[in-house]
Amino acid sequence: QDKVSIEVPRYSAAIADMSQGGKTEKGSITFDETETAFLKSGGYKLAFGDTLVEDSDEVYLKDPDTDALTPLTRVASTPTDQQYTITAEGLIESTAANNGKELLVTYVWTEQGTETSFSGTRRPTAFKFTHRFKLIDDKTNSEIQCQLTIFKALGGGTLDVSQERKKANTSTMDLQVMEPDRTPENPNGYAMTIKFGI
Structure with a gap:
């Protein structure tokens, strides 16, 4: 099964909600x-x-x-x-x-x-994941616009909150790429697409 991994060098309530089934309230x-x-x-x-x-x-x-x-x-x-x-x-x-x-x-x-509360029984729900980023063309030194889209993903992962001064807090999420539904936005039912502005 295809996976996409994300690591954030801090505690992220958003990732906790998506990967651990957490519920964050302000x-x-x-x-x-x-x-x-x-x-x-x-x-x-x-x-x-x-x-x-x-x-x-x-x-x-x-x-x-x-x-x-x-x-x-x-x-x-x-x-x-x-x-x-x-x-x-x-x-x-x-x-x-x-x-x-x-x-x-x-x-x-x-x-x-x-x-952020964790019930221990609440499971994360599937969602659409879109990541926009830039790459640099080595020859021209110009920016290339990119976009990664996973049409149906299910999050899992870990939260590492440490009080050690030299150890950073991290939030990781492993996205399980699931079989998507066919929609007007995704008529071919692709699981994932990646676009490059070149």
Whole structure:
């Protein structure tokens, strides 16, 4: 079976949708965050506290020797050593007795962005693929217009999202060239055509 492979050196939501059966939506999305910090006089401000999701925060004291976590209880005001307060902007405060102690905080914050969801059961659907590109004539150094058309393709592929600094995120898609339907646009039922402007 004929195949066409595409690799993009970044994460591509469009390729995720076509190759993995993903569903990408744009709007308000949430992130799960974990921060560690030492509590100071005047409190500790969460990095994304300005968009903190209400009641999503959990605060723990971290033991310096065992790393054991002791939960603190959120209160509206006047906390004790086992309690803390947090403002709508993400400023955490406790008692002076907890100043200098290490905190571990988990919370959820929100931002406008895109989210791609994978159900594990949704399969990609067939589509028409058209790729326009240019080649250079070695003799004349002039541009030659080109177009590749696959009249019916089914996408598959991989998504590689890495946090390693030297490893790029990549999206790959392998297009399965399928037998197309005969249409007014493609009366001969060709699976694929390539055109050169020469």
